[in-house]
Amino acid sequence: MALSILSRPNPVVAAPMAGVSTPELAAAASASGGIGFLAAAFLAPASLRAEVAAYRTLVDAPVALNLFSPQPDRSAELASQLVAYAAEIAATARKHGVEPGDPRHDEFHFDAKVAYLVAEPVDAVTFTFGPVPETVVRDLQGVGTAVGFTVTSLHEAHQAVALGADFLVAQGASAGGHRGTWHVSDEPNEDSTDDVLSAVSTTGLPVIAAGGVAGRDDVRRLLDAGAAAVAVGTLFVAADEAGSSTAHRDALTSGRFPGTVVTRAFTGRPARALRNAFVADHDGHAPSAYPHVQHTTQPVRQAAATAGDPDAMALWAGSGHAAAARRPARDVVAALWP
Incomplete structure (x- = not known):
């Protein structure tokens, strides 16, 4: 499975963030040589189709998006x-x-969105919050889509490997927003991004490291530790192209919280x-x-x-949130990887 999202000239990934990620934000990250994810977890299929189309009109780059795995009722x-x-x-x-x-x-139209992605393939799809049926993984891979899973431990990584994952997103405790634990009742561990990356790299799959990135030193450290790319979320929340509210941006950049x-x-x-x-x-x-x-x-x-x-x-925010600033997404990428 060709991982076009991991062969970009820039290793910075704009992480998928519901309510924050937009086609414009994702395209700006991709136009800077990295890759921007679309956050499709809460989108209806028609809205997902529209966002993918909008992204493709803005940039000639791979299309990557994230879905939330269905949860128990x-x-x-x-x-x-x-x-x-x-x-x-x-x-x-x-x-x-x-x-x-x-x-x-x-379940936020999960089956309908998978059906759309099989009919109209994108380059990569990641799943967060746990497993999906093996048939979903096989169907997406069958149309040329690389499949990844967010994991917070080696145990979860082994489960992702068993499902046929092409790559992993190793999320550390410092990440903003939802922890990607595989069971809703699990209490998340306190493992750093470096520790999760080190553990899950033993699977042999390519790994995107995620969590607590505040600057280029963090990006370089994680790449040196074996990450194929580094996902950044919170710093993009304040970006001009983000869909975040003014109040959220103010909260991140004012120092009040x-x-x-x-x-x-x-x-x-x-x-x-x-x-x-x-x-x-x-x-x-x-x-x-x-x-x-x-x-x-x-x-x-x-x-x-x-x-x-x-x-x-x-007010979702990772441990590196103090480095967030209001600026174009291309400047966020440049500050992380010039």
């Missing part, structure tokens, strides 16, 4: 906890003029975010049910973003 198993958590955040919701959302299960924390409070899955009032009030209380909790908190997060209130938003 814990609606019945954790029903009382889900109800209790909705009640807990109700006051925060009403403060923003909304009610908590329905804690429903959702200096600390990050891994919390289930926003989605039910562990994710690293800036420590704000929502985290202070609700961290440690959400059940490990995804995307049930995400749907519960979504009206609050959306209302807060509309109002420009960062204290009730999910």
Whole structure:
């Protein structure tokens, strides 16, 4: 399987980030010699098709995108906890003029998107949050698409190898946003990106290293340690082409929120975010049910973003967030790999 995304002249990967990644952001990273991922986890098939088409009009480069693996439906198993958590955040919701959302299960059109990707192939697809059926891997590879999995440990890497993965994304504890643990109830480890990279490289598969990258020294260190490429997320959140809200960009670059924390409070899955009032009030209380909790908190997060209130938003950020600055994506890439 030819890995065109790992043979680019620039080793910087603009990581997929739901609500942040845009065709313009991905294209800017690719035009700089790296590769920009599209974040397809929450897109409907028609929207995914439109984003791929838009990207292709902007740059002549490989197309890479990420999907979330379908998650178990814990609606019945954790029903009382889900109800209790909705009640807990109700006051925060009403403060923003909304009610908590329905804690429903959702696969976000997974099968339909896979069918589209088999019919209209792209160069690479990665899966985050665990396994997918082996038939999905084989069908994508059968049309020339390289398949990767986000892993946070050697155990997960071995499972990805068993599924036929072409490459891995080794995610360390310092990464912003969701940890890529393979089971929703798993407590994420504290292994650094360097440690995860070292462990999973023993599989022999090419590895993209991800997590905590704040500058070119981090990129060089990870490449020297054996990474085929280095994924960067948080620094692109403040980029001009990103789809992030003004409040999120301000929170990253103002210094108002200096600390990050891994919390289930926003989605039910562990994710690293800036420590704000929502985290202070609700961290440690959400059940490990995804995307049930995400749907519960979504009206609050959306209302807060509309109002420009960062204290009730999910301000995803990695440990290197202090290096984020408002600038074009090409300048972000240049600062990482001139």
